[in-house]
Amino acid sequence: MSEREYKCPKDGNTLVLMQETEKIGSTAKITIYYKCQVCGYRKDIERLEVTRGEKGLIVKKFLY
Numbered sequence: 001m002s003e004r005e006y007k008c009p010k011d012g013n014t015l016v017l018m019q020e021t022e023k024i025g026s027t028a029k030i031t032i033y034y035k036c037q038v039c040g041y042r043k044d045i046e047r048l049e050v051t052r053g054e055k056g057l058i059v060k061k062f063l064y
């Protein structure tokens with residue numbers, strides 16, 4: 001992931017890197033996104049799906 005700083009397209013405030021985890025059965029979905037804390041604008045960066053399998057963890061990565 002780059003260190004580039006993102007600005008909110010609506011009001012120009014600095015976006016803060018956040019993450020959100022959602023568990024569905026044996027799969028954890030992790031979404032990483034930038035959020036503007038002023039107006040709530042959200043820009044998704046990537047999503048990971050981590051599944052606990054027989055041979056360990058399986059990680060699927062999706063880029064936006």
Ligand SMILES: [Zn+2]
Pocket residue numbers: 008009010011012013036037038039040041
């Ligand atoms: Zn904003």
